[in-house]
Amino acid sequence: xxxxxxxxxxxxxxxxxxxxxxxxxxxxxxxxxxxxxxxxxxxxxxxxxxxxxxxxxxxxxxxxxxxxxxxxxxxxxxxxxxxxxxxxxxxxxxxxxxxxxxxxxxxxxxxxxxxxxxxxxxxxxxxxxxxxxx
Amino acid sequence: xxxxxxxxxxxxxxxxxxxxxxxxxxxxxxxxxxxxxxxxxxxxxxxxxxxxxxxxxxxxxxxxxxxxxxxxxxxxxxxxxxxxxxxxxxxxxxxxxxxxxxxxxxxxxxxxxxxxxxxxxxxxxxxxxxxxxx
Numbered sequence: 570x571x572x573x574x575x576x577x578x579x580x581x582x583x584x585x586x587x588x589x590x591x592x593x594x595x596x597x598x599x600x601x602x603x604x605x606x607x608x609x610x611x612x613x614x615x616x617x618x619x620x621x622x623x624x625x626x627x628x629x630x631x632x633x634x635x636x637x638x639x640x641x642x643x644x645x646x647x648x649x650x651x652x653x654x655x656x657x658x659x660x661x662x663x664x665x666x667x668x669x670x671x672x673x674x675x676x677x678x679x680x681x682x683x684x685x686x687x688x689x690x691x692x693x694x695x696x697x698x699x700x701x702x703x
Numbered sequence: 704x705x706x707x708x709x710x711x712x713x714x715x716x717x718x719x720x721x722x723x724x725x726x727x728x729x730x731x732x733x734x735x736x737x738x739x740x741x742x743x744x745x746x747x748x749x750x751x752x753x754x755x756x757x758x759x760x761x762x763x764x765x766x767x768x769x770x771x772x773x774x775x776x777x778x779x780x781x782x783x784x785x786x787x788x789x790x791x792x793x794x795x796x797x798x799x800x801x802x803x804x805x806x807x808x809x810x811x812x813x814x815x816x817x818x819x820x821x822x823x824x825x826x827x828x829x830x831x832x833x834x835x836x837x
Binding site: 572573575578579581582583585586589590665666667 | 706707709712713715716717719720723724799800801
């Protein structure tokens with residue numbers, strides 16, 4: 570079984586915490602060719618997305634990434650962010666949450682790709698680590 | 704609504720990640736008068752508990768803390784760890800997980816106490832913070 574990243578589990582945890590507290594979950598994203606976001610709102614290669622249930626439609630946060638539809642400037646847009654592009658999730662109201670070091674290459678592409686005859690792309694195993702959360 | 708700690712959400716996240724990966728979730732605990740654990744296994748004021756579904760019975764990880772029964776030396780014991788006493792949760796197999804700075808006083812007592820005429824003990828709001836997870 571390939572090593573799984575803890576990141577999507579932690580993203581779901583903070584998203585759930587925000588929902589329970591009535592906070593607005595903001596997702597910060599390092600934009601690259603694998604992310605699907607409204608490019609006109611990207612600044613310095615980054616975008617911050619409102620992941621609240623009020624602001625999104627068909628929100629899913631699974632082990633591959635985050636997908637949802639949301640209105641930008643009155644127009645509904647489909648968004649897709651692979652786990653590797655997520656740099657943080659936090660509450661708009663107080664900034665509390667988790668921030669992740671950017672990954673050099675996303676482990677999972679934003680959209681499934683046909684790979685005829687090929688094996689699925691393996692996820693590089695994350696390094697074992699110790700982590701202090703203050 | 705009182706400010707809630709993100710800690711129990713993160714503990715559940717790492718516990719779920721361990722279960723999905725087939726890892727053994729270990730909970731490290733700073734023992735004090737609010738924790739209910741087998742004292743003969745406490746070393747230097749700390750204990751590490753196996754939180755796997757195989758090793759525990761009636762495991763619950765809620766926003767107040769962790770409760771379960773487990774066998775120690777062949778004898779079933781009830782354990783209760785308030786959220787404030789949790790110092791980490793990690794996979795036995797590779798040490799990956801999250802570690803928390805010890806709190807000076809647990810926010811929630813290990814066992815419900817009768818408080819006739821009194822208000823429930825308020826939870827001190829955690830400080831807003833930024834956090835980098837490598």
